[in-house]
């Protein structure tokens with residue numbers, strides 16, 4: 385069944401997509417247009433049924449259209465779509481988040497991960513009275529000016545913006561270091577410590593493909609932040625509630641000062657949050673001098689979906705299920721295709737076309753990522769939708785079955801690579 389949605393989309397939406405990661409720029413061909421989703425499947429406008437390993441970029445821990453989340457949204461819908469006035473549900477949502485993440489005394493709900501990070505960075509600057517932020521090459525923290533920065537030629541000479549339109553002065557306040565490289569962080573901290581408001585990190589990096597923190601890396605960041613008096617921000621937009629019913633920081637015993645959440649906590653609706661200790665969070669207006677606001681923040685539909693999601697995951701049983709599914713996938717792939725290294729944690733994975741696990745962006749760039757286009761197209765032809773970029777993470781959900789895993793594993797294993 386042919387359709388002309390892409391043609392029409394390109395006329396009225398830049399590139400035909402509302403977020404560049406949906407385009408097929410790095411894998412070739414036309415982006416998929418989804419008509420509906422159910423469980424592990426998406427159904428496209430051109431009549432295909434695909435096993436979805438994108439799961440709204442990790443937001444859908446239980447698959448598409450889970451009945452409890454659908455019911456919660458339907459129930460909320462009957463009572464109105466938005467008030468811009470406080471609701472009891474927002475309080476219940478914040479209480480539940482603070483209960484599941486004991487490091488957080490307070491949370492502020494926002495609409496996207498970008499906003500959560502932007503707010504956390506502003507709070508850190510307000511708290512410390514300093515301007516610089518240290519981030520890691522290959523970590524993505526949304527599209528605010530300060531975070532669209534990549535490593536420049538020298539660690540200490542400041543970074544370069546990774547987007548047009550970002551003022552050089554803004555980029556200069558962001559210092560970029562390689563992921564998993566504590567020595568590099570130490571050097572930056574020694575030289576610029578008095579200027580540094582925060583170190584921000586994805587505690588498990590998931591935006592250069594999946595890259596795991598080396599033992600001691602996160603603990604080392606915590607120590608360096610304490611030494612220099614800056615805040616540690618964990619950007620858990622992907623990792624929050626991904627590996628257990630809490631943040632990664634809580635699960636691994638490294639407390640962040642501020643935690644950014646998104647994706648899963650909204651159950652598939654636009655919802656994100658920033659949380660932390662009372663003394664830090666009370667800097668936000670109207671308590672304190674750091675301004676932040678949002679017409680749709682704490683939107684009743686999103687809060688209801690988020691609450692249903694938190695209730696579904698709170699007993700932790702889904703994580704055993706995801707671990708088993710992920711493990712089965714990794715075993716099948718490594719047995720059939722040894723030159724694909726399936727980097728994985730629970731149900732999150734990246735098939736690196738490489739013999740070894742990357743530790744940072746340079747390692748990722750050294751993998752045979754050009755072959756990912758073949759892998760992607762082959763998987764698509766076998767009915768498996770992977771993220772359309774070699775530098776993203778794929779996600780399994782509780783709705784994926786053992787049969788789905790077998791199909792995904794064979795799609796990842798029997799493509800022709802350029803070797």
Ligand SMILES: Cc1ncc(COP(=O)(O)O)c(C=O)c1O
Pocket residue numbers: 441495496497498499501524525526527586591619620621622646647656
């Ligand atoms: C770690 C991380 N932080 C922030 C963001 C930005 O979130 P959003 O796309 O909701 O603005 C993302 C998005 O993928 C992310 O992965």
